[in-house]
Amino acid sequence: MEEAKIIHLVRHAEAFHNVDGDVSLHRLFFRGEWRHLSPRLLIRVLRPFWRHFQAWLLSFFIGKASLKHARARDQNFFDPKLTSNGWEQIGRLRKIVGESGIDRRVQLVVVSPLTRTLQTAVGVFGSGEIGSPPFVAQELCRERMSVRSSDKRRAISNYAPMFTTVDFSQIEDDDDKMWNPDTPETMKELQERITLFLQWLWDRKETEIAVVSHSSFLRNMLKRANLLLPNCQLTTVRLTRSGCDFRFSDA
Known part of the structure; x- marks a missing residue:
């Protein structure tokens, strides 16, 4: 019989950067968010282009120091916590995994x-409760890192x-040695990290594992770039x- 592992993938619940953060053109057109286009969503799409233009102006007229300062202005979204809606999503998913028995079968989270991922994992799978599985934090399954502070950890x-x-x-x-405020992670670097993560998972003794991660990381790991992964x-x-x-x- 072919050796295999059952993996339960969970994207984190809604966090504050999901509500007020930037929206990429990929999300707008290829993941169907254009169907819900509103003035607020349009602003979130155009905002990165406006910031890049501002940064270029500052760099051109003032200097590189101002460019770096402009790129780091999004500290409001540094490692954001879950919204109240995110906690409601956790409650719904926790009920589902409980009724289906997944929470009793999972050997590792x-x-x-x-x-946002730690809150989601603990909220859904009940860390510390009798019968809950062990939890392990692993940097290899972090989000694909952009220069935005939402991808930086504490x-x-x-x-x-x-x-x-x-x-x-x-x-x-x-301290976070992986995130760089000036240089985003390349696709090649992400794929190399995914390979290391899958090898790490494969070498574990557990055969049924839950992974709580992020949308871009999970889509690329599954090699389904246009896969829609809703929060939680x-x-x-x-x-x-x-x-x-x-x-x-x-x-």
Whole structure:
């Protein structure tokens, strides 16, 4: 019988950057958000272009220091927390995983070490409760990193007291060494990170695992760029391996 693992994928619940943050053209046209186009959504689409234009003006007339300053102005979305709607989404998904028995079958919950994913993982799978699975934070399943501060994490020493039942020992650096305010992660770098993550998952002894991560990371891991992954919804897949290649199929 072919060796396989069952993986339950969960995108984090709605966070504040999902409500007021930028919207890319990819999201607008290829993920269908144009159907709900409104003045507010249009502003969120055009805002990055306006900021880049402002940054170019500052760089041209004032200098590079101002360009760096302009790129770092989005601190309002630094490692955002969940919205009240996000917590409601968690309540609904927690009921689903409880009624389906997934919460009793999952042997491990792997979670990206950002506030929104940690809150989602603990809220859905009940960290610390009797019978709940162990939780491990893993940087390899972080979001594809842009220069936006929403992709930057806090120091692990800040998370540990808030999420006491999550094992952070897989993360070597207390401060965030992966995020760069000037250089986004390339697609090649992301794919290399995905391969390392899948190898890490495959080497684990657990055969049924939940992964709480982010939309861009999950879409690229599944190699389905236009897949719509709503906040806090669960997708179950079967992970197999053929030689050096990892494959996903419907579970």
